[in-house]
Amino acid sequence: QKEVEQDPGPLSVPEGAIVSLNCTYSNSAFQYFMWYRQYSRKGPELLMYTYSSGNKEDGRFTAQVDKSSKYISLFIRDSQPSDSATYLCAMRQDSNYQLIWGAGTKLIIKP
Amino acid sequence: EAGVVQSPRYKIIEKKQPVAFWCNPISGHNTLYWYLQNLGQGPELLIRYENEEAVDDSQLPKDRFSAERLKGVDSTLKIQPAELGDSAVYLCASSGTGQETQYFGPGTRLLVL
Numbered sequence: 001q002k003e004v005e006q007d008p009g010p011l012s013v014p015e016g017a018i019v020s021l022n023c024t025y026s027n028s029a030f031q032y033f034m035w036y037r038q039y040s041r042k043g044p045e046l047l048m049y050t051y052s053s054g055n056k057e058d059g060r061f062t063a064q065v066d067k068s069s070k071y072i073s074l075f076i077r078d079s080q081p082s083d084s085a086t087y088l089c090a091m092r093q094d095s096n097y098q099l100i101w102g103a104g105t106k107l108i109i110k111p
Numbered sequence: 112e113a114g115v116v117q118s119p120r121y122k123i124i125e126k127k128q129p130v131a132f133w134c135n136p137i138s139g140h141n142t143l144y145w146y147l148q149n150l151g152q153g154p155e156l157l158i159r160y161e162n163e164e165a166v167d168d169s170q171l172p173k174d175r176f177s178a179e180r181l182k183g184v185d186s187t188l189k190i191q192p193a194e195l196g197d198s199a200v201y202l203c204a205s206s207g208t209g210q211e212t213q214y215f216g217p218g219t220r221l222l223v224l
Contacts, residue, residue, distance in 0.1 A: 004153075006153075008151060032211065034211075041217070041218075041220075042217055042218075043115070043202050043204070043215030043216050043217050043218050044154065044202075044215050045215065046212050046213070046214075049211060049212070088153050088154075090153070097159070098156060098159075098167070099154075099156070099213070101152075101153025101154055101155075102153055103151060103152050103153055104151070104152070104153055
């Protein structure tokens, strides 16, 4: 079993819908949680970064961390075709810089 | 500000041939990472540099892979000889001292025939 599990999709939704992307993990020592967006033939780009539990909002994006369930989510409101990309979660421990990555979920927003 | 620069963007070689990838990180970033990304997977760390020192190369297959960052700025990753299973995207990333965010380059897409 992988340390970080992420449904590969693809997830296809109509423009304007609310999107929910999720990752589960097994290592309770993870404290830093990140969401990266990767467009085709590009490198990953950091979208959201959360330390420990709680919610964080940035424009149309909201990241949630539930450490009791070992579950993190990224919500995208008012989704746009330009949000079509692969979304990767990544996380790490306090004492270890190394990021552990999910496999990524491919998101398609249909106009 | 220029981002992380990688070259070449694409490379096609025959198995057993050598290949090299180059990365120039964001100016002032002391930490440099090389990752490998297979299709449908997240990046896998190969090596991490702090300035010119390789502080973590535990996942670098040292029988065929090597890397250097001689002056603590740009870096080269080499594979010799390449195998069919090395076909992947090789990503370079950099971060500033004490910064959490890793900034990625566009990657080099390698195809070994």
